[in-house]
Amino acid sequence: MWTTVLVSGISMGSFYILIALGFALIFGVTRYFNLAHGELVVLAGYVAYWLWDVYALSFVLTFPVAILVLFLICLGLKRLFARLSEPLELNSIVLSFGIAIVIQNSMLILFSGNYRLIRIPSLNKNFHFHEVYMSYGQLTLLLLSLIVIFLLYILMYRTYLGKALRATIQDKEAAALAGINVTIMGTFAFCLGAVLIGLAGPLYGCTHYLYPSTGHEITLLAITITIFAGVGRLGGIILAGWILGLAESFTVILCGSSWREMVTSLLLLILLAFKPYGILGNRES
Amino acid sequence: MINIKTKNSRYGFNKGLTPDKISLLMGLFLLLLLPLLVRQNDYILQVFTHALLLATLALAWNILGLSGSISLGHAAFFGSGAYASALLSLDLGLSLWITIPLAGFIAAGLGFIMGLICMRLRGAYFALATLAFIEIPRVITDNWDQVTRGSLGLVGLPGFPSLNLGTWHIDFYSSFTASYYLVFIYFLLLLGLVGFIFRSNLGLALQAIREEEIASQAVGIDADRLRLFSMLLSAFFTGVTGACYAHLVRYINPGLVFGLHFSAIPMIFAICGGRFTIIGPALAALIIYPLDQFVFHPLIPTGHEFLYGAVLIFAVLFMPAGFWGSIQRTTN
Numbered sequence: 001m002w003t004t005v006l007v008s009g010i011s012m013g014s015f016y017i018l019i020a021l022g023f024a025l026i027f028g029v030t031r032y033f034n035l036a037h038g039e040l041v042v043l044a045g046y047v048a049y050w051l052w053d054v055y056a057l058s059f060v061l062t063f064p065v066a067i068l069v070l071f072l073i074c075l076g077l078k079r080l081f082a083r084l085s086e087p088l089e090l091n092s093i094v095l096s097f098g099i100a101i102v103i104q105n106s107m108l109i110l111f112s113g114n115y116r117l118i119r120i121p122s123l124n125k126n127f128h129f130h131e132v133y134m135s136y137g138q139l140t141l142l143l144l145s146l147i148v149i150f151l152l153y154i155l156m157y158r159t160y161l162g163k164a165l166r167a168t169i170q171d172k173e174a175a176a177l178a179g180i181n182v183t184i185m186g187t188f189a190f191c192l193g194a195v196l197i198g199l200a201g202p203l204y205g206c207t208h209y210l211y212p213s214t215g216h217e218i219t220l221l222a223i224t225i226t227i228f229a230g231v232g233r234l235g236g237i238i239l240a241g242w243i244l245g246l247a248e249s250f251t252v253i254l255c256g257s258s259w260r261e262m263v264t265s266l267l268l269l270i271l272l273a274f275k276p277y278g279i280l281g282n283r284e285s
Numbered sequence: 286m287i288n289i290k291t292k293n294s295r296y297g298f299n300k301g302l303t304p305d306k307i308s309l310l311m312g313l314f315l316l317l318l319l320p321l322l323v324r325q326n327d328y329i330l331q332v333f334t335h336a337l338l339l340a341t342l343a344l345a346w347n348i349l350g351l352s353g354s355i356s357l358g359h360a361a362f363f364g365s366g367a368y369a370s371a372l373l374s375l376d377l378g379l380s381l382w383i384t385i386p387l388a389g390f391i392a393a394g395l396g397f398i399m400g401l402i403c404m405r406l407r408g409a410y411f412a413l414a415t416l417a418f419i420e421i422p423r424v425i426t427d428n429w430d431q432v433t434r435g436s437l438g439l440v441g442l443p444g445f446p447s448l449n450l451g452t453w454h455i456d457f458y459s460s461f462t463a464s465y466y467l468v469f470i471y472f473l474l475l476l477g478l479v480g481f482i483f484r485s486n487l488g489l490a491l492q493a494i495r496e497e498e499i500a501s502q503a504v505g506i507d508a509d510r511l512r513l514f515s516m517l518l519s520a521f522f523t524g525v526t527g528a529c530y531a532h533l534v535r536y537i538n539p540g541l542v543f544g545l546h547f548s549a550i551p552m553i554f555a556i557c558g559g560r561f562t563i564i565g566p567a568l569a570a571l572i573i574y575p576l577d578q579f580v581f582h583p584l585i586p587t588g589h590e591f592l593y594g595a596v597l598i599f600a601v602l603f604m605p606a607g608f609w610g611s612i613q614r615t616t617n
Contacts, residue, residue: 033409083602089409090355094556095601101594109588216545223413258428265420272414273402
């Protein structure tokens with residue numbers, strides 16, 4: 001039984017990494033906390049649900065559309081964030097909290113408050129490999145998340161653009177002095193974030209029930225993982241995602257599923273109380 | 286900020302009758318006469334009773350907001366106050382006049398715990414910690430079935446008992462006017478207290494912490510202790526408001542009173558009204574909530590809270606000093 005819990009934790013954790021990556025990237029490059037992140041993921045899920053349900057589009061084809069929609073929204077958000085005054089981090093929290101409320105209520109108007117799920121029967125089938133029981137849905141989540149993480153790794157560590165992004169994450173002023181256009185890097189971070197959210201949303205929609213107010217939980221998750229990792233550490237994000245996934249699946253087994261919702265916030269509080277700038281990161285100034 | 290106590294500072298320390306004070310008195314007078322003006326229209330009275338209650342929530346939030354901290358976790362205090370008073374009155378049969386202050390103390394206890402956790406955090410990280418904090422009392426209330434009766438909530442809470450003042454008989458069950466005046470008196474008391482705090486040495490110290498924490502410590506202000514104290518006061522009154530809410534609405538459940546809604550509302554009102562002013566948050570509550578209920582709710586029944594997000598975005602982008610803060614700035 002424990003191996004099954006372990007595998008489902010790792011699979012869930014990998015998906016959490018995918019969810020958190022967009023948030024972490026936008027935060028790292030621009031220093032904006034985007035509390036509307038979860039709402040954006042849910043919105044992407046709703047877009048996929050709508051295409052799948054009304055137009056009977058195949059599930060795979062919903063990804064490009066979701067990414068495109070998120071692209072436009074994120075570019076709009078970038079413009080709103082750019083108008084903020086100092087202190088940027090705090091004001092971005094207030095602004096994105098407002099944006100989250102607006103998106104949540106727009107979804108309520110457009111899609112109603114009913115629970116929606118993209119039902120793909122083949123994903124619910126189970127298989128077992130020696131002693132480990134797993135559903136195809138879990139396997140898909142695990143594999144897709146790992147592929148996206150790998151691609152992002154290539155982008156960040158093997159291309160010139162990635163180098164510029166990492167430089168901006170590490171030190172904005174120094175990067176600007178070295179001739180990197182920091183504003184364009186910010187825009188690029190939002191675009192890349194939109195792609196990651198557009199991938200995570202439909203996947204979320206076929207593994208979890210969609211309803212307008214579920215985004216808050218996703219946002220907390222992304223914040224926890226990002227703060228655990230410290231800024232700009234892909235390895236830290238992966239570790240944090242797996243720890244969180246494992247913590248949740250063991251909590252469900254040991255205490256019952258109703259306590260699961262507390263794991264993320266408790267972890268975030270402990271982190272903030274003892275290591276406010278990340279377990280692996282260290283604040284220079 | 287240096288001449289903070291001089292005669293015509295823009296933080297509202299003016300002496301004598303200024304345009305500010307005249308409009309404040311006129312506003313309060315209008316609120317006092319409201320039941321007569323609306324000819325006992327129950328719906329309008331109920332909306333304004335609720336608006337006043339939310340105004341007290343915003344005022345209580347702003348005691349902490351004065352120190353520059355933005356809390357997203359006041360639903361924790363609101364919910365624990367509501368649950369404490371509801372359970373004490375239901376299970377122990379205590380009078381509401383005892384349970385409501387007790388609810389305030391329980392909320393303040395929770396505020397103390399939150400204060401200890403968030404003590405070292407500033408700005409954005411403080412806001413995130415408070416956001417995470419709400420989940421803990423909510424999930425515990427949800428799961429502790431024996432005491433809190435779980436996620437279904439509590440139904441049929443006792444309303445305010447009737448009062449016999451000599452020949453006067455005030456019945457809160459049947460008369461919306463009586464409930465309105467009850468909340469109005471609480472609102473007045475809290476408004477007076479917040480006004481007093483803003484002008485007291487505590488208020489000045491909190492504003493000094495907000496402007497320059499290190500410099501304020503250099504002149505001998507114990508920033509951490511004062512911040513914690515403002516958190517306790519803020520939590521206490523948020524808990525009292527939560528308890529009043531529970532007994533006025535007479536139905537609560539964990540998702541409702543610990544929901545993000547009651548964290549968002551006071552922050553939105555305080556920021557839109559002006560978080561560094563005394564009456565700004567209350568004013569915003571008294572304008573935005575009726576606007577929501579009378580205009581937006583009939584237009585878009587589901588999703589009318591759209592308005593709150595929109596005004597928050599507008600305020601933070603175009604009016605960072607808030608509505609009342611901007612007016613004060615231009616008049617002085």
